[in-house]
Amino acid sequence: MPASHATSTSRATRSRALTPRPAPLRSARLPPGELEEEEQEEALRLQQAANEELEEQFEAANRELAKYKLKKRKRTAIGPSAVTDVYKLALAAKKFTVTEEPWASEDFFAKDIHQEPDDESLRRLLMVLPDAFLDPKFTQGMQCQRSTTAHRIRYVVGATIFKCDPTDITQAKKRRSTPRWDQLLGLDPASKAYDPLPPVLYTDDSGAGTNEDAEAARLFRSSYITRIGHHARTLSCIFNGPSSITREGKVNTPRVCAKIWGVEELTPGAIAFAAIMVRWVLSPDDIFEPIGRLSGIHYHNDFLAYRDMITDALRKKKKPIHHVLYTHNKAVFPDMFTSLRSKKADDRLAAARKLYDDASEDEDYTYDG
DNA sequence: AACACATTGACCTCAAGTTG
DNA sequence: CAACTTGAGGTCAATGTGTT
DSSP: OHHHHHHHHHHHHHHHHHSOOOOOOOOSOOOTTOHHHHHHHHHHHHHHHHHHHHHHHHHHHHHHHHHHHHHSOSSOOSSTTTOOHHHHHHHHHHHHHHHTOSSOOHHHHHSOTTSOOSOHHHHHHHHHOTTGGGSHHHHHHHHHHHHHHHHIIIIISHHHHHTSOHHHHHSHHHHTTOHHHHHHTTEETTTTEEOSSOGGGBGGGOOSOSOHHHHHHHBTOOTTTOOSSSOOOHHHHHHHOTHHHHSSSOOOOSSOHHHHHTOOSOOHHHHHHHHHHHHHHHSSOSSOOSBOTTTOOBHHHHHHHHHHHHHHHHHTTOHHHHHHHHHHHHHHSHHHHHHHSOHHHHHHHHHHHHHHHHSOOOTTOOOOO
């Protein structure tokens, strides 16, 4: 089997590398009076013997591990018994990556976790998982999700979203020499700088425009991020899998991220994530990093700016941004949306609430919860 | 009811970059 | 230069839906 062969070779290479190279043995004929040196060599030989024994133990342990790995499940099965804490931590990390923040800021690790963090989502996460960011499983989970999501959006569904020849996006050379992408990314030919709010983020590719009200309503409502009436796009790929946009009609979607993570509604982070993602997909950059190596685009900083802008506007009950969230939600989670936002259901609940509001009170009753 | 197929996220390995 | 980190790419088992 090629896979196991490769594993065993790499293991052998690794263990060789760990073993200290044997010191060149001196000639048997030692000058008299150098007993001290002889003793040292004897000690070295003993040390080498001990090393060899350790190496053998190491190999044996690896063989045991390899046997275990063959039997091990490759994929976590559904069901409470199979879901371990480690698995749940990785899942939380993946969900966090896409719905809250793609890269963990450096101060996450430096931050005193007993201090109240400013960010609300982080505060909630730390309440449930105080040591989340200290666990390597968490960063691994974030890494994996970044890599997978970026790859899917660019290489699997990119051509469908942007209605172009697949190679225009997948081939680095062509991607870097397509004028349409430069225009969508708001590249200034003179300064070689990219607009942090480029046309690709707006409805109809038309950019900021002159009318400020119209601009607020069109920002983050690009048809590349999601689209009403047709298949939802980038956002849907993230949560419902690539086939949700590349296939017509209903698809077999056994375990999509939204189901696994229990996501029923978009967050400001999710919209901001999709926004930097459509920019990266068209960019000259080959690797999805906080700062684009070739473009110089500050993906992470721009993401934070988008997310905080959206969060702030939502809190302030601004109409355009609530409309953006509404349309995106309707496109990405149509089923849940209709059941959640049925006016009839809302009225029914509101009526029941009113019954309590109108009911009589008694000062003797207390409730501390 | 049982099977086949299509699709998915998880897992694994490797290469390139970074640090000390 | 070794040890560590990060992201990409390939493979695989689990699973929902359609078909017999």
